Amino acid sequence: MKTESPQGHNRFSVRGRLLLDGRLVEGALVVEGDRIVEVRTDAAGELPAPHLQAAIVSPGLVDLQCNGAFGFEVGGSATALRALAERLPSTGVTAFLPAVVSATAAHYRDTAAAFAVARTAPGAAALGLHLEGPFLSPARGGAHDPGAIAAADATLDDVLDELLTTGAVRLVTLAPERRGGLVFIRSLVEAGVVVSLGHTDASFDQTIAGADAGATLVTHLFSAMSPFQHRAPGAAGAALTDERLTVTLIADGVHTHPAALNLALRAKGPDRVALVTDAVAAAGAPAGKYMLGGQTIISDGESARLSDGTLAGSTLTMDRAVRVMVALGGARLEDALAMASGVPAARLGLVDRGRLEAGRRADLALWSADLQITSTVIGGAVAFEAQ
DSSP states (O other), rough: OOOOOOOSEEEEEEEEEEETTTEEEEEEEEEEEEEEEEESSSOSSOOOOEEEEEEEEOOOEEEEOOOTTEEEEHHHHHHHHHEEEEHGGGGEEEEEEEEEEOHHHHHHHHHHHHHHHTTTTTEEOOOOEEEESSOGGGGGGSSOOOHHHHHHHHHHHHHHHHHHHOOEEEEEEEEEETTTHHHHHHHHTTTTTTEEEEEEEOHHHHHHHHHHOOOOESOOOOOOOOOSSSSOHHHHHHHHHTTEEEEEEEOOSSSSHHHHHHHHHHHOOOEEEEEEEBOOTTTTTTTTEEEEEEEEEEOOSSEOOOOSBHHHHBBHHHHHHHHHHHHHHHHOOOHHHHHHHHHHHTTTTTSSSSSTTSSSOOOOOEEEETTEEEEEEETTTEEEEOO
């Protein structure tokens, strides 16, 4: 992994078709230090050397839900978090939320401690933890430990204030229909935490009440939630129709049928869809056995499952999510790139990432014409170059 500007220069340029305001426009960026200082869409004037060249230049990708990858699982290990930060730029990711599935209070403490140690590691920026649970519906737990879900109230009473005080938690996925769920949402929002509705058996009205309380996201739409029915629209129906809610999608062709990807895009529009991986340690790694939250999962290279066949996260990477959303989900390339960068950045409230504008961080993903990552720039430094 490289961690220097091209040839050690503090000022350089990047040329290609730039993602600007929902369009791909031929142009160039001038980078100085860790910032974009100029965006050009004409040929006037010389560009500072050295030059990076790519068919397509987008903002760096932001993954809101990464349980692991490359053989490493997010958990109580600073080594694993450092390894993820180092390897994720190969997939175009410049920032991510390490995700933790339903667990014990001790595991959350260990993970928060590991995050505190590793959060400044070089590579993709770990922006904060995504607690996916344990305040979930027992009926929609998926691959989560049922015991951890059942013990959620006691676990959170024991550890949540401590985690919020450290500032480690950035996003929480929860089921709004659980007793005290709406109060919990309001408390998290007041503490500056983004709330996502997921692993939920909520009715349409209960899901809307979650949005009323301050939830702004829906975790992996369609997966592990009450489905849409024409007389009982469920959580999926509320997610598709409430404009306050941005949905996340696992665009791997396994979790969500291409027609469902297209439906979500048509219903929400590209500004309210964020691509995520929900990746586990098996992502970017050979088929075999891996761990997720203390459970053994089995990967065939295309999906990861418990021994009973239950999907357990994914083997997806963010660059492949873009390719799948274009090839199977009916998205324009411009929109798929934004769904993997600008939309998730905006939903986290990031003001310095997610757009190619002067003054923003120089976090960039450079793509070939066939949508492979050729280089990734993080804070003005080349973090990955394809060989």
